[in-house]
Amino acid sequence: MRRRDFVSRVALGGVAAACTTLGKPVQAAAANKVNVRFVGMMTFIERADRSFLVATPGQQAMHHMVHTPFLMARANSAVATAFDMKPAKGVVPEAFDTALIGSNPTQFVYRSLDNTSLDVVAGSGDAVNNLADEMALMNKIAPHKRVRGNVEKWASSTISLRGGKIENSEGHPDAHKVWTFGNYKQKLTDAINFSAMSAATTIRLTSGVDAVTFTAPADEPAELWVISAAQPGEAQGEPTMLEHSQVLFDYFVDATPVLATCSEATGRITPHTELPYLPPTSASNGIVASSTMVPPWMEICYVAAVLFGK
Numbered sequence: 001m002r003r004r005d006f007v008s009r010v011a012l013g014g015v016a017a018a019c020t021t022l023g024k025p026v027q028a029a030a031a032n033k034v035n036v037r038f039v040g041m042m043t044f045i046e047r048a049d050r051s052f053l054v055a056t057p058g059q060q061a062m063h064h065m066v067h068t069p070f071l072m073a074r075a076n077s078a079v080a081t082a083f084d085m086k087p088a089k090g091v092v093p094e095a096f097d098t099a100l101i102g103s104n105p106t107q108f109v110y111r112s113l114d115n116t117s118l119d120v121v122a123g124s125g126d127a128v129n130n131l132a133d134e135m136a137l138m139n140k141i142a143p144h145k146r147v148r149g150n151v152e153k154w155a156s157s158t159i160s161l162r163g164g165k166i167e168n169s170e171g172h173p174d175a176h177k178v179w180t181f182g183n184y185k186q187k188l189t190d191a192i193n194f195s196a197m198s199a200a201t202t203i204r205l206t207s208g209v210d211a212v213t214f215t216a217p218a219d220e221p222a223e224l225w226v227i228s229a230a231q232p233g234e235a236q237g238e239p240t241m242l243e244h245s246q247v248l249f250d251y252f253v254d255a256t257p258v259l260a261t262c263s264e265a266t267g268r269i270t271p272h273t274e275l276p277y278l279p280p281t282s283a284s285n286g287i288v289a290s291s292t293m294v295p296p297w298m299e300i301c302y303v304a305a306v307l308f309g310k
Contacts, residue, residue: 122196239267
């Protein structure tokens with residue numbers, strides 16, 4: 001091979017994936033990567049077989065705060081097509097996830113998660129490799145409290161995770177800061193990534209009589225967001241004290257809420273956005289936008305965890 005040919009091939013290697021005429025690198029075609037990104041207030045409950053049940057609080061009668069759960073995906077992606085996800089006027093993705101700052105809102109589609117369940121299965125094992133150590137550890141914050149037995153009925157939506165791994169991420173500037181719950185302190189995050197390198201990753205969605213199964217193509221990455229967004233009331237809250245965190249203690253029986261505090265928290269200024277939602281009694285797949293454009297809650301909507309045997 002001539003030196004000029006060799007240098008040209010090396011120089012083009014970094015952009016080969018973006019240039020279809022040059023073909024894809026061998027490693028890129030070896031396996032797909034499925035990534036489900038969880039952002040907002042929800043609880044990961046570890047089961048005895050080390051799989052996880054993820055539950056979103058939704059609207060609870062005892063609290064003033066409404067948490068709206070919904071799916072988000074990139075328009076025209078395979079997973080968006082499979083779940084018949086729709087655009088929603090006025091929704092700004094970067095308002096929920098700082099990783100999407102600068103993105104084009106028209107390139108995203110949505111589906112409500114109210115009264116909906118997802119089952120995500122990666123590979124053949126049940127256990128999830130838990131690398132996420134910044135979820136609020138409810139076993140330490142509310143020790144010796146048992147999880148309510150009807151979580152799957154009580155929650156507005158549930159997601160079952162089997163196989164793959166979960167790890168810390170962030171969607172808010174106050175993520176990874178140290179927060180205090182009474183005498184207990186830990187770092188908190190508001191976003192968790194579930195990922196799997198497997199040719200056999202399946203996501204099944206059920207809502208009423210609807211049931212749809214999506215199997216990730218072996219040669220194509222799949223990306224999906226599960227968002228539980230807080231819809232603010234008249235007050236904007238105090239970012240150093242997470243007032244709406246009390247909803248996470250309702251997952252337990254007779255747990256006394258302890259509010260998280262962090263003197264270094266700054267909150268976040270977000271663009272105004274609509275919140276895609278459905279009336280809780282509906283099992284349809286339509287999208288209804290809120291009547292008034294508002295910024296999402298300025299506080300960090302942190303992710304909690306209940307770990308088996310801890």
